[in-house]
Amino acid sequence: MTTYAGEYLDLLPEPPAGRVTAAFRADVARAVGPGGLITEPAQLRTYECDGLTGYRVTPALVVLPATTEEVAAVVRLCARDGVPFVARGAGTGLSGGALPVADGIVIGLARMRAVLSVDVDDQRAVVQPGVTNAGISAAVAPHDLYFAPDPSSQVVCTIGGNVAENSGGAHCLKYGFTTNHVLALTFVTADGDVVQLGGDAPDPVGPDLRAVVLGSEGTLGVVTEITVRLLRRPEAVRTLVADFADAEDAGNAVSDIVAAGIVPAAVEMLDELAIDACERAVQAGYTPGCPAALVVELDGVAAEVEDEFERVQEICRRNRTTHVRIAADPEERARVWKGRKAAFAAMGRISPDYFVQDGVIPRTRLGSTLTRIRQMSEQAGLRVANVFHAGDGNLHPLVLYDGAVPGEAERAEHLATAIVELCVEQGGSITGEHGVGSDKACSMPKMFGPDDLTVMARVRAAFDPQGICNPGKVLPTPRLCGERPGPHRPHPLEAAGVIERL
Amino acid sequence: MTAGETGHETSRDEDLRLTVAPPPAGGDGAGLFDLHHPPSAELISDCVHCGFCLPTCPTYALWGEEMDSPRGRIYLMKLGREGAVALDDTYVQHFDACLGCMACVTACPSGVQYDKLIEAVRPQLERHHRRERHDRLFRAAVFALFPHPGRLRVAAVLGAAYQRSGARRLLHRGRLWSLLPDRLQAVEELMPPARLRRLAARTPEVTPAVGTRRRRVGFLTGCVQRVFFADVNAATVRVLAAEGCEVVAPRAQRCCGALSEHAGREPEALARARRLIDVFAATDVDAIVANVAGCGSTLKEYGRLLRDDPAYAERAADFSAKVRDVSELLAELEPVAPRHPVEGRLAYHDACHLGHAQGVRAQPRAVLRTIPGLQVTDIPEAEICCGSAGIYNLVQPGPAGELGRRKVEKVLSVAPDALATANPGCLLQIRRYWPGDLPMFHPVELLDASIRGVDPIAAARAPGGRRRPPWLRRRHEARTAEPGRF
Structure with a gap:
């Protein structure tokens, strides 16, 4: 078991001691106007969690600024009084990254949702953080452009959140993550200065601070403008759904496709439970009862796509596919994706509650890991649905449970944690794209040694010496995780009655 | 204020009186709510807080605030059931701000029945919250x-x-x-x-089918519809008859209760529902046709509304099963009446109570596409409400105005020659914010014109055609609702 390095503990700031006082509140109201402030207790409670409802903390205040200047003014007040703040977009994150801090404030960016400019020739756009991921593509669609990263929640999740989490999506296998599509950021530092990181050119001179902030989960400051890279829509797109009698066969087909030198735009896998939920939600036309379905999409130059599409089908047949469905038109393709992208949210159709996990394994271990997950699921007596980005080994096991059954939530949480730690054992990672947030901070020592954590803490302290930006996220602390970090401990905040679980 | 103190200290308006037990003290029942159909804990727990509803919610689109979003309101219902919040103006305003457009029901991947939840909350608020004078x-x-x-x-x-x-x-x-x-x-x-x-126009009690009778249908004439949109009713009857339906429109029919139901005035809504069921009881029809989206969706809910009434539960369910929007019925029937061309580009606006509440989207488009020459186009952001929403644009003029202008902008973007929608409320709302003259129709009016061989779009384009009254040509800058408090 890893222990913390002495320096790491020294770098961790004391929990911010500032409080939201009447004077602070009045100053914030002056900065954003009275309409930008949420203060009523019942209203504040609707901000107590994001997409991960297991952790809940009611903030002392929610602020809804409309401009970069307003954000900076609010952050300056937080820095002045030592009040911790948490930036929030649409609140759809699945790792509790936007979980408020008790006695702290939430800076909601939902009102900063303008597309500020579109540069068609240079294929970039400047947007505010509250614009939804799909909203960017919609705004530039008339120019035949789009924004490539496509998290499943893209119709609702905001680009600000995507930047914080360095979000991926089905198509990041070929196109990369958010960091590969963001050129520059307007960034409000922890003391309220407004700075530019990155630039219009793909490779600015000097250390890439833009890349440091991207994926830092709101622990370094607040991003208030984003210059995104736009891609031209591909000439051809072909999509198929191949059914397999066995997840191992499907896994082998994925490895064979990649080994053949084909780079699909996306390769997704759904198991029987996931298909059941999707079909109940959106009737996307997946085969009910099929143990493993692969969604393979190719895009690019028409001639190349046609050739590779034939080869993909051949590979699927060689791996004993039981049925191949080829999307006949853009509408059918949209339906296939609608099913896949609604998968998490559709779990409500087959289970009252669930934990979404987000682990990564080497692609070659797909089959064996799935078998292990099945065994663990049987042992725990809990159902696990699997939906994942098979092409890059990013697993999303969904542990289904019923919060109304005493003890089931705890068992489900144990199982979810055990699955993620299995991923690390297999040579993978505790998160592919959902981030560490509150949920996995205590799993970080499973993956990183004391030196790694110390370096991360140094970076964090350099940006935010007071520790007021999204404290308690990403980096494990003895206070959050117990003296010896490790799995299966009740959350101390929970034991103290500060937070509660569903 | 605790749960027990909230509800019953004030006198109620007579028509809202309902004999139900007050909320149990100590929050051990349904918290703020009494036990007469509180929002169901089971339905609340279906919400997994994923947020897929946010982009289609009109009030979230306006203000970007969690408590004025579907999942936020469900969260507030949950807190209400737990008795963790007070039933005060702050709490009530977020439910009052909901348009009841049900776009979230369409958007929800988990199948959360927000429609049932909000319809359970509204009567509770009417019973336990005293509004300002x-x-x-x-x-x-x-x-x-x-x-x-x-x-x-x-x-x-x-x-x-x-x-x-x-x-x-x-x-x-x-x-x-x-x-x-x-x-x-x-x-x-x-x-x-x-x-x-x-104003003097009345729908005949019985209109025989033209040619062979294929159906015998009852027809709901509506309230605002029959007074201000008598033309639409006349067109509906002509089209149905032309397509082989005998149309029965009982004189005794009164309001269907839709407005009351959507505003949470449960006893009033139930009384109206019972009366209408009685009126249609003797008609012996195959279907009951509505041409107003808001009325039709409530008629289809009668079974649920009257589920507690032993004398009416079964009759109400049978009644609801027969209800069809006029476009649904016409789409079911193979067209027999010849259509003549109506030339132009028509924007079709989905009324929320037709699209979201009844799931009727394809049928009106299919019916309109039987008209030669008519080019039917969709409007961007079609899922967002225009702000009409029953009496919403009267009681919440601020947000309704913003939504109305937003809708008009989207309609303008497709540059139509005319607009069609199956709800008079939407029509009045869009017209209020439309900058110039735009011919607006109920889909059935266009079908009627096509069958009769006239082209109302061309007629409106001609000088001296259907004009917008001068007093409506000015655009009003309705005051913007201040976010967070309105």
Whole structure:
């Protein structure tokens, strides 16, 4: 078991001691106007969690600024009084990254949702953080452009959140993550200065601070403008759904496709439970009862796509596919994706509650890991649905449970944690794209040694010496995780009655 | 304030009185809510807080605030059930701000039945929350007028006199207009231009089918519909008859209760539902046809509304099973009446209570596409409500105005020659914010014109065609609701 390095503990700031006082509140109201402030207790409670409802903390205040200047003014007040703040977009994150801090404030960016400019020739756009991921593509669609990263929640999740989490999506296998599509950021530092990181050119001179902030989960400051890279829509797109009698066969087909030198735009896998939920939600036309379905999409130059599409089908047949469905038109393709992208949210159709996990394994271990997950699921007596980005080994096991059954939530949480730690054992990672947030901070020592954590803490302290930006996220602390970090401990905040679980 | 203290200390308006137990003290039942159909804990727990509803919620689109989003409101319901919050103005305002458009029901991947939840909460609030005096009076006035065609006719005559006498011009010229409260401005601007000649029009009790009779259908004539949109009713009857339906429109029919139901006035809604079921009981029809989206969706809910009434539960369920929107029925029937061309580009606006609440989207488009020459186009952001929403644009004029202008912008973006929608409320709302003259129709009016061989779009384009009255040509800058408090 890893222990913390002495320096790491020294770098961790004391929990911010500032409080939201009447004077602070009045100053914030002056900065954003009275309409930008949420203060009523019942209203504040609707901000107590994001997409991960297991952790809940009611903030002392929610602020809804409309401009970069307003954000900076609010952050300056937080820095002045030592009040911790948490930036929030649409609140759809699945790792509790936007979980408020008790006695702290939430800076909601939902009102900063303008597309500020579109540069068609240079294929970039400047947007505010509250614009939804799909909203960017919609705004530039008339120019035949789009924004490539496509998290499943893209119709609702905001680009600000995507930047914080360095979000991926089905198509990041070929196109990369958010960091590969963001050129520059307007960034409000922890003391309220407004700075530019990155630039219009793909490779600015000097250390890439833009890349440091991207994926830092709101622990370094607040991003208030984003210059995104736009891609031209591909000439051809072909999509198929191949059914397999066995997840191992499907896994082998994925490895064979990649080994053949084909780079699909996306390769997704759904198991029987996931298909059941999707079909109940959106009737996307997946085969009910099929143990493993692969969604393979190719895009690019028409001639190349046609050739590779034939080869993909051949590979699927060689791996004993039981049925191949080829999307006949853009509408059918949209339906296939609608099913896949609604998968998490559709779990409500087959289970009252669930934990979404987000682990990564080497692609070659797909089959064996799935078998292990099945065994663990049987042992725990809990159902696990699997939906994942098979092409890059990013697993999303969904542990289904019923919060109304005493003890089931705890068992489900144990199982979810055990699955993620299995991923690390297999040579993978505790998160592919959902981030560490509150949920996995205590799993970080499973993956990183004391030196790694110390370096991360140094970076964090350099940006935010007071520790007021999204404290308690990403980096494990003895206070959050117990003296010896490790799995299966009740959350101390929970034991103290500060937070509660569903 | 604890749960036990909230509910029952004040007297209620007579028509809202319902004999139910007060909320149990100590929060051990349904928290703030009494035990007469509180929002179901099971339905609340279906929500996994994923947020897929946010982009389609009109109030979230306006304000970007969690508590004015579907998942936020469900969260508030949950807190209400737990008795963790007070039933005060703050709590109630977030449910009042909900348009009840049900776009979230369409968007939800988990199948959360927000429609049932909000319809359970509204009567609870009506029972346990006393609104401010001016609000109560205004609502009482709305409900004393709109569900009563007789009174509406009188109002229409007075309205016509007002519009023609010059009183209106006088009011709009001076500063007086801007001194009117927002809600009265809304009433005044939404008031349809009355055409006195048509006020006398009545739908015949029985209209025989043209040619072979294929169906015998009952027809709901509506309240606002029959007074201000008698043309739409006449067109509906002609089209149904032309397509082989015998149309029965009982004289005794009254308001269906939709407005009351959507506003949480449960006893009133139930009484109206029972009366309408009785009126149609003797008609022996294959289907009951509505041409107003808001009415149709409530008729389809009668089974659920009257589930507790042993005398009516079964009859109500049977009644609901027969209800069809006119476009649903027409799409079921193979067209027999020949269509003539109607030339133009038509924007079709999905009324929320047709698209989201009834899931009827394909049928009206299919029916319109049987008209040669008509090019039917969709409107971007079609899932977002236009702000009409029953009496919403009267009681919440601020957000309704913003949504109305937003909708008009989207309609303008497709540059249509005309607009069609199956709800009179949407029509009045969009017309209020439309900058110029745009011919607007109920889909069935266009079908009627096509069958009769006239082209109303061309006619409107011709000089002296269907004009927008001059008093509506000015665009009003309705006050923007201040986010967070309105």
